[in-house]
Amino acid sequence: MTESAPANPPEPLAEIITPSNKEVVIVAEQVDGEIQPVTLELLGAGRDLANKLSGRLSCFLLGHQLGDAPQLLIAHGADRVYVADHPELKDYRSLPYKRVIVDTVQSWELPPHIILLGSTTTGRDLAPRIAAALKTGLTADCVELDIGPYEHTNKADPAKVGHYPGCLYAIRPSFGESLKARILGPWNNPQMATARPGVMIPLPADTQRSGEVMAVPVALDDADRRVEILEIVREVNKSVNLTEADVIVAGGYGLNSAEGFKLLQQLADCFENACVAASRKAVDAGWIPYQNQVGQTGKTVRPKVYFACGISGAIQHRVGMQKSGLIVAINKDPDAPIFTFAHHGIVGDLYHVLPELIAQLKSPKAASAARTVCAVG
């Protein structure tokens, strides 16, 4: 290069404000009128976003005979609750729920700025339908949400070039990697994301908070009834909710077979509030249902004790359980990554270690220790 001409100062990017009513909308989940934990977590995260936007935090609540559920949502941070109370909305169904939410949002003069759902079986069923109907982007399974500016300089699409101040930062672990990706879509509103249960922190309930409760119209037609619920089975006794268990006994591919989960269940049975979980590889192998999966594509958990049995500790699993109070890893392979972040690691065959662990937990010595705890409690 010879002498270069003085570079032109970069032209400041035009500020692009996409139309919105500055509202952060959470879609609540309820079962028999009971608000699910993920909704309170989303309200916690949504409150922060609404404050940063200087906007409103509101919540869609669909169901039937909802009692004081709207007040609970207000106590946990909502400014406004849109209630659709209708017998046909009692239990979640994709089409009627989508219809009510999309009809309502489309009747507003301006779209909401952000719509958030939980990445549960319900949220992951509903969110893409809402996003497709509203012709907007959607980011799955976020672990962090924030508001910030974004400068788009890629001239491939000149209309998009500019500075976007109120952009949703939807942050998720990206595929099979030790990376977190920030996904943005500020070109139109609403900006949508689902957030993983167990990650966001709910605000403590403040019963003094006041908010509005507004009824929204429900207009369903025959096309919305193309899927009908025949039966709902809740396996309450069989599985303690993973996100609420004190102790989780998790198994991975190192179990070698579905039979291994019986041994894990025996260990879980030694505890008061425990359940069995699995890494994705064990789920993929068909040894245990998807609901029990912990990790990037499963649940995020933070129990007091986490037993990782035959789990190598790949990043996808780690992001789901690394905040557990105490992690005990049992693995034959001393080089397994799990040993770099567990608190205690036993290098050995889990088929030898677990029976011994079960035996010691049931021994009189353990009983006396537990009794001391009983007495204290």
Added chain:
Amino acid sequence: MTHTPLNVCVLIKQVPDQSAKAGINPDGTIDRAKAKRMLNPFDRYALQAALNMKARHGASVTAITMGPPPAVEILYEALAHGVDRCALLTDRRLAASDTWATSYALWKTVQHLGPFDLVFCGLQTTDGDTAQVGPEIAERDNLPQVSYCEDFRLEDGAVVARRVIEGGYQWVKMRLPGLMTIANAYEPLKYKTIGGVKRVQRLQRDEAERAQTILTLSLDDVHADPAECGLKGSPTIVAKTEKVSEIGGSCVIHQGQPVARMVEDVLQSTHILEFTAHDRVCASQSA
């Protein structure tokens, strides 16, 4: 009741094999050029679901994939398992499509090759992990959907399906046409069929028959608007990636000692016993 044979399609995707070390960069990202590729594991269940419709109800099965030309490999695989015909949607203008743009392009392809009574998808892919493309196609095509389906049967021209919900499951009945995403609790993919394998061998020799069985389609072929596809048509972008902060390094390793000793050490140096089931332990104590 439908009197003509059912027409079903299954959407499948080629993904990097994350269990293979080749193609994984030291920082954990995927080098797509070097990565071993395979049929998305979740799609194996969707494929089996479609093939069951063929075996039990004489359905005609079309497998559709979107991707670069080498993705044709998974179509051969699907043919070897017994699907009737395949389509590969491949177009440079599809590069960097997010779920919205992907669902648009696949929807146009489904429309072009259909109509179908049932569209099957895997629950999600192992590279994107969003589980969004299936429901977005259903919404675009105004189809009802059953996601997280573990089991299903046809009954009176409708699908009766069991789907996963939080803390349990439900049985639902869906009128056709509809879309289902199949969870991994469904039947695993069976072996390739002898007829299917022979057919693939024949196709690899016979270009004319190959062109008839495996359709190669561009955006223009399926009448898709390029402005809705690829980076340009995607409402979301990956703006930034950062490394997940490393944690740990303080693991107490118990190794090379008798198992009983190692277990005892762990129990003594932790508070695990606080969480034991009192009644059970107390009962064994009093026994």
